[in-house]
Amino acid sequence: MSVKETVLKQDPPCTSTLGNYLWRDPPQESKWADCVHCGMCLESCPTYEQTGEEQQSPRGRVYLIKAVAEGKLFVDEHFADPVFSCLDCRACTTACPVDVDVGGLIEEARGQIRQSMPLKGWKKTVNRFFLHGVFPHHNRLNSIGTLLRFYQKSGLQKVVRKTKLINIMPKHLREMESIMPEVKSCVHKKYDSVIKANGETKHEVSLLTGCVMDVFFSDINESTITVLTRNGNDVCIPRNQTCCGALHVHAGDREMGRKLAKQNIEAFENAETVIVNAAGCGCMMKEYTELFRDDPEWKKRAESFEEKVVDISKYLHDTGYEKPKAMLKTRITYHDACHLAHGQGVRQEPRDILLDIPGVEMVHMPKADSCCGSAGIYNLTHPEMADAVLKSKMENVPDDVEMISMGNPGCMMQMALGVQKYGRNQKIVHTVQLLDWAYQKEERGSSHGSPKD
Amino acid sequence: MAVLKINTTDKHIINLANIVDGPRTILYKKADLLAYDCDGFTIHKHLPKAVVFPKSTEEVSKLVKYCSDNGLPFLARGAGTGLSGGAIPINGEVIISMVRMKKLISIDLANRRAVVEPGFVNLKLTNSISDKGYYYAPDPSSQYCCTIGGNVAENAGGAHCLKYGVTTNHILGLEVVLPNGEIVEIGRNGVLDEPGYDLLGLITGSEGTLGIVTKITVRILKNPEGKQTVLAYFDKVEDGSQAVSDIISAGIVPAALEMMDKIAIEAVEAAAFPVGHPKDIEAVLLIEVDGIAAGIEEQVNQILEVCRKRNVREVRAAKDEAERERWWANRKTGFGAMGAISPDYLVQDGVIPRSKLPEVLSKISQISKVSGLRIANIFHAGDGNLHPLVLFDARKPGEIDKALEAGSACLKACADVGGTITGEHGVGIEKREEMRFVFKDEEIRAQTNIREVFNPNNLLNAGKLFPTPGRCVEIKKELKSLS
Amino acid sequence: MIIDGSLSDLKAVFKGIKLIEEDPHHPLGNSGRVTILPKTEQEISSILEYANTHKHTVIIAGGGTKRGFGGLLEIADIQLSLAQYTGIVEHDPGDMTLTIKSGTPFQVIQNHLAPYNQKIPLDPFFPEAATIGGIISANDSGPKRLGYGAARDNVIGLRMVYPDGSLIRSGGKVVKNVAGYDMNKLFIGAMGTLGVISEVTLKLRPIAKYESILLISFPNSSLEVISASAVKVLDSLVEPISLEIITPALAGKLTNTNQYTLLISFEDVKSSVHYQEDVIRHMMPEKTTIKSLSEHEANSFWNTFYHHQPHVYTNVSATEAVLKIGVINLDVIKLLQEAELIGDSCHVSIEAHGGLGTGICQMAIKGASADVLSAIRLVRETAVQLGGYAIIKHLPFSLRKEANVWGNKTASQFLFEGIKQKIDQNGILNPNRFVGGI
Incomplete structure (x- = not known):
């Protein structure tokens, strides 16, 4: 049965006012119109799996979002709870027989909520500090990175841990602290704005270095550059690029999202291909058009920008790459980052790359494309749910693997936390890192040991 | 996932919440309840009084007893994927959600059976045993998310039931909480032909009107x-x-x-x-x-x-x-x-003797002509189970009614050649009136009499499955206008 | 209660209907002071209506093969015999469905269907005498249940005459149907306590192109070996239609080999049957003897099989009983092993077989009355310990009360009584024939 309920009710259609949505850029009717309430999305949803509550399911959330538009509900805290407890993992879109864009609706609804009910007090401060104060500013992030590097290298970390000073932090932050990656210097500082290909140039690409990525995971950026240049790509790193804005849009700050999007669209104006090695950023950048629905000029620019954005694994897979010859004897499993598998439909490419590395043995992870609970800053805002989701995820990680590979830094941190918290011992790696190591090993000759250490 | 703070003066809500152990056991605020006002059938809607989430048979029994003692209407709900509205709280029921009772209790491959809780998802059972070469046969197309408890209530079918039968052919035992809260076990240990009337067969497909199933023993098959x-x-x-x-x-x-x-x-x-x-x-x-x-x-x-x-x-x-x-x-x-190809569609679920296929298909195309709506046909031809899909545009005034009428006329066409009005989706609230196409009043009464044995106060899922008295004439009038 | 005076009254009411008065005393009980043989549904309806109005008790009979199955009333007012209510109502070969009057003997129907290469996929005992109505009311099934299911899996529609004479249809003519409650299930196996089955609609199956039976004898083997072999068969990819274990006593009677025997039968195209036979041959332990019967041999084996149980009262020197026992599938082996011991300790002969894929056993017990009763008690105890039940399919009337045909009441008894009360308020139909005195 699929008769859409909107048209059955007696009230006049609310398209002119969109019911109780009072701000511009509300959730779009066309996005929920195809939902026939069939429920195929339920089992794909991590929060439904944990709670069994339908308002915490994709179908339920879509229904509530629609109910506000129909004037049956108000934008208030009861509505905000299910909307903000969504991990934005997009698994429901994959499960949906008619591709309802639940993620898009959620983001639009969050925009309405944040405008109707601005954050207050402590939460506001933290939110503003990170989303406005830090992520968009490379230098500030770098400063934090430097501070962290100091914290880690100086022995302060040890002191803090030893003196139990750490116990003054909330539990979930304490856990995050414990898995903080070792901060290295970022590629922005290290490289020129154009890195030439090894040998003949076949393609020219631009790289999104990312905000967090380049501070906490600069080695992945390095690996990305090495792999690209080795395969005949000139890599350009536009200096005026900025944070992709995903975290802002997830948090309902669409205005900031637009600002960052514009800056990136401009920064990459001349690029033919924009390579992204963080699934979350890639997915966001492939959806910039959504932010400019009522701005024809920027909409057009966003459209042509989206076309250029491609995940590193898909790019390598599509344009071809040299198969490494050195053996990298290891048993690994692959975790599908939500924004890669569900968000961009990239599933097989990274697996193929891993399988092309001699000696790599892939072990199937059940429900590999279920969310790990990281979801941007979700693990900071909804620690209990994030932890429950992580626990389910870890139960599916096969026992006998040495590494878990994936394509998103947020997942990497969360999975590292999972490994530590649940007494596992897998190393967390980015797909492109493994390929890089295999190349390195090949260059060093096979006499050297494993590059894992 | 925080502990729910109950902020209401409704004593029933407080009492119901206290029956169930653990955090977040009840939903009662409008924003939460709205998600439960319909299931896979979206034409009728009604808010429930509350949604409770028991985790054990004992809790279900206590909840049922509480509702029964206090005259509160109640019903059980699984994933809410039913297509006939069987889980819609049309009387403002307390919904007893079975989704947190989702354990796979045991698998006994040698004796070809598994025991599950009702909230266990259909496909998960096959996934749990497929590596050993076994599967669970009933495969409704919602099997990815529908619960086995719901399958029992609806006697769910699927594409592969032509050879292997529907849910009822695969249920060996049930633990049931009756509408008075009493717990009975039917088909103990999954042993076949337990002496007595075949309550297993009666309860399977009773659309949640005879009791709430809390444990299910199913047959599993070899690939x-x-x-x-x-x-x-x-x-x-x-x-x-x-x-x-x-x-x-x-x-x-x-x-x-x-x-x-x-x-x-x-x-x-x-x-x-x-x-x-x-x-x-x-x-x-x-x-x-x-x-x-x-x-x-x-x-x-x-x-x-x-x-x-x-x-x-x-x-x-x-x-x-x-x-x-x-x-x-x-x-x-x-x-x-x-x-x-169409903004909206309405799916029907008639069954006919296979040999009448050409006759009924031409009747359906006639209905399509008269109504002016296109009708697509997808069907399990092997067992004569038709799914005419009436295509319409709900934005055009009057088209919904036309579509409903055309759907009903398709069912009439099936009934007229000796078929029936539903093969796997159930009657629910959607096809209550169409029951008259296949049953006489006294035959319907014979069925409601059985309901009275189990559910004498009719507090459990009332208003489903059977026609409301006196609507017969209207339906006939509607049909006349079409044929 | 019919008194002599009202008999003439009865005759006056049912002028066209055949009435028989004879000595109502029968060692199996379940008689009537008068036997009425209706030929139409209308007649069945008026007889029941009459009986209900006058509160006359009615015992329903067909071919008489289940006269010794339950019933604590030796002589009811009326025995309603459906022996003359026979015939095929509708057979649509294309739809593979059949509607038949309930008094039609099973074999007559199968003979009708054979030219169409179709059959009712049930294999009851005494197919020539047993009527389809009786088979369904008693839920009788044989070894092929593993492959084809039981009455509950194959009956798709019933026309019932209720005790007040009203006609109630359940199910229909189609193979898939979820409109309303599945009332068919209620009437199947109800031992005629809820109404008289008038017409039955069944799903048919094609007669397989080829059939064979493997009889595998295990000389002096422990039951563990047999059990392990059976598990191997179940785990393999073969798709047997029946998989029974037969006790030595029964095997001796059926195959002249007094050993525990596995009966495995296949029905499919020839190549597939031979392939499966080969798989089994390679699977069986050494020292077993494998006999293969195909086509006519198989038919003649089944013919003997379906007649090996006692069902009439012929033997005055010894008491005969038949039990139907249900346990969890593989526990059949434990049960049969225990039954052997019980046979010895009670000085009775026991012939038994049990389905390893169904858990249903049938057991014929013969001996002195007291010994048979103790054997029944002990077998039932064993079955209950294994989580199952034992009911008595056949026993002389005089012993039935003592033996408790259906075993102890369960927690569902009040539901059974509620259902009976709703449908048969006056309790006129087959009183006391069913579980818990229904």
Whole structure:
């Protein structure tokens, strides 16, 4: 049965006012119109799996979002709870027989909520500090990175841990602290704005270095550059690029999202291909058009920008790459980052790359494309749910693997936390890192040991 | 996931919440309840009084007893994927959600059975045993998310029930909380033919009106050794229908035998999984046989031969598993695919004797002409289970009613040739009135009499399954205007 | 209660209907002071209506093969015999469905269907005498249940005459149907306590192109070996239609080999049957003897099989009983092993077989009355310990009360009584024939 309920009710259609949505850029009717309430999305949803509550399911959330538009509900805290407890993992879109864009609706609804009910007090401060104060500013992030590097290298970390000073932090932050990656210097500082290909140039690409990525995971950026240049790509790193804005849009700050999007669209104006090695950023950048629905000029620019954005694994897979010859004897499993598998439909490419590395043995992870609970800053805002989701995820990680590979830094941190918290011992790696190591090993000759250490 | 702070003066809400152990055991605020005002059938809606989430049979029993003692209407709900409205709280029921009772309690491969809690998802059972070569047969297309408890309530079917039967043929035992809170065990240890009336058979398919199932023992089957799928294109629907009959009467028992007509083909080809069916054919058949590999080739050859005799344009067996999967994906997303060619659709669920297929199909096309609405047909042809999909645009005034009337007329056409009004979706609230197409008043009374034995106060899922007295005349009038 | 005076009254009411008065005393009980043989549904309806109005008790009979199955009333007012209510109502070979009057003997129907290469996929005992109505009311099934299911899996529609004479249809003519409650299930196996089955609609199956039976004898083997072999068969990819274990006493009678025997039967195209036979041959332990019966041999084996149980009262020197026992599938082996011991300790002969894929056993016990009763008690105890039940399919009337045909009441008894009360308020139909005195 699929008769859409909107048209059955007696009230006049609310398209002119969109019911109780009072701000511009509300959730779009066309996005929920195809939902026939069939429920195929339920089992794909991590929060439904944990709670069994339908308002915490994709179908339920879509229904509530629609109910506000129909004037049956108000934008208030009861509505905000299910909307903000969504991990934005997009698994429901994959499960949906008619591709309802639940993620898009959620983001639009969050925009309405944040405008109707601005954050207050402590939460506001933290939110503003990170989303406005830090992520968009490379230098500030770098400063934090430097501070962290100091914290880690100086022995302060040890002191803090030893003196139990750490116990003054909330539990979930304490856990995050414990898995903080070792901060290295970022590629922005290290490289020129154009890195030439090894040998003949076949393609020219631009790289999104990312905000967090380049501070906490600069080695992945390095690996990305090495792999690209080795395969005949000139890599350009536009200096005026900025944070992709995903975290802002997830948090309902669409205005900031637009600002960052514009800056990136401009920064990459001349690029033919924009390579992204963080699934979350890639997915966001492939959806910039959504932010400019009522701005024809920027909409057009966003459209042509989206076309250029491609995940590193898909790019390598599509344009071809040299198969490494050195053996990298290891048993690994692959975790599908939500924004890669569900968000961009990239599933097989990274697996193929891993399988092309001699000696790599892939072990199937059940429900590999279920969310790990990281979801941007979700693990900071909804620690209990994030932890429950992580626990389910870890139960599916096969026992006998040495590494878990994936394509998103947020997942990497969360999975590292999972490994530590649940007494596992897998190393967390980015797909492109493994390929890089295999190349390195090949260059060093096979006499050297494993590059894992 | 924080502990729920109950902020209400309603003593029933507080008392119900206290029955169940643990955090977040009850929903009672409007924003939360709204998600429960309908299921997969969205025409009727009503808010429940509350939604409670028990985790054990004892808690279900206490909740039921509380509702019963206090005159509160109540009903059980699983994933809410039902297509006939069986889980819609039309009386403002307290919904007892079974989704947190989702354990796989035990698997006994040697004795071919598994015990599950009602909230356990259908497909998960097959997934839990497939590596050992076993599966659970009933495969409704919602199997990815529907619960086995809900399957029991609706006696769910699926594409492969032609050979292996529907849910009722696979249930060995049930633990049931009766509407007074009493717990009874039927089919203890899953032993067949327990002395007494066959309550297992009676409760399965009773659409949650006789009791709430809290534990289920199901039969599991061994995977067949071999499997082959054949695809056949026909220029005439009659030839396709005849081929269906011929295949069956040739002594072949296919695992599945599916048919789509021209409009349905147009839709699936425009949707997510096109396979390149020719646009100008009138019918496509999908025939799957399974069993001992040594016997399959012979059956496939026979099927090819039968189809050729019926003027098939093209017929062939799948060349590999990938092709087979593509054909099935194309078929299984059939309902959703209607979105590609129509803004709205209404799916019906009539069953007819196979031999009446040509007659009923022409009747349906007549209904389509009279109503001015296109009707696509996707059906489990092997067991005569038709799913006419009435295509309409709800934005046009009056089209919903027209579609409902056309749907009802399709069911009447099925009933008139000795068929029935529902093969697998259930009556729920959707087809209550159409029950009169197949049952006389005293036959309906014979059934409500049985309900009274279990559910004397009719607090459990009232208003479902049976027609409301006095609506008969209206329905007849509606139908007259169509035919 | 019919008194002599009202008999003439009865005759006056049912002028056209055949009435028989004879000595109502029968060692199996379940008689009537008068036997009425209706030929139409209308007649059945008026007889029941009459009986209900006058509160006359009615015992329903068909071919008489289940006269010794339950019933604590020796002589009811009326025995309603459906022996003359026979015939095929509708057979649509294309739809593979059949509607038949309930008094039609099973074999007559199968003979009718055979030219169409179709059959009712049930294999009851005494197919020539047993009527389809009786088979369904008693839920009788044989070894092929593993492959084809039981009455509950194959009956798709019933026309019932209720005790007040009203006609109630359940199910229909189609193979898939979820409209309303599945009332068919209620009437199947109800031992005629809820109404008289008038017409039955069944799903048919094609007669398989080829059939064979493997009889595998295990000389002096421990039951563990047999059990392990059976598990191997179950785990393999073969798809047997029946998989029974037969005790030495019964095997001796059926195959002249007094050993525990596995009966495995296949029905499919010839190549597939031979392939499966080979798989089994390679699977069986050494020292077993494998006999293969195909086509005519198989038919003649089944013929003997379906007649091996006692069902009439012929033997005055010894008491005969038949039990139907249900346990969890593989526990059949434990049960049969225990039954052997019980046979010895009670000085009775026991012939038994049990389905390893169904858990249903049938057991014929013969001996002195007291010994048979103790054997029944002990077998039932064993079955209950294994989580199952034992009911008595056949026993002379005089012993039935003592033996408790259906075993102890369960927690569902009040539901059974509620259902009976709703449908048969006056309790006229087969009183005391069913579980817990229903």
